[in-house]
Amino acid sequence: MLADQIATVIRTRLLDPVEILFGDAGDLPARAEVLARQFAAAIEGDDERAAVHTLSRLIGALYPGDGPFDPPAGWWRTPLGRAVARRIGHPGARTVPYSVAGAMLGVTKQGVHDLVRRGKLIKSAEGGVTTDSVRMRLNS
Structure with missing residues (x-):
């Protein structure tokens, strides 16, 4: 695939x-x-x-592109998107909004909120979550 x-x-x-x-x-x-x-x-x-x-x-x-790599949410559900999420996280960002983290993890935005609340993802100072915590979650 x-x-x-x-x-x-x-x-x-x-x-x-x-x-x-x-x-x-x-x-x-x-x-x-x-x-x-x-x-x-x-x-x-x-x-x-x-x-x-x-x-x-x-x-x-x-x-x-001239700007940072910022694929649409659906791209993260592709085989290449899943491989990038597991191996790199988000190559263009250290933190991502809850919606992008959800796309990377294959869960809803509410699911990301729940994971943050339970300490399974790390909330960033900017209000999103760290891509390192998303990658660690995918690889656990």
């Missing part, structure tokens, strides 16, 4: 525009499929450093 999503995002965000501009992409789609499987293996593997490095490369290449 993760490899399929990575391959799809590479195709739609990188290869399709290249093909539109330059014509036939040649063997790039086949190479992208192989790379997607290698990326997924690194992300799901035991080497934390390799996983974080691979995810950072993918986010930088596939989701470029």
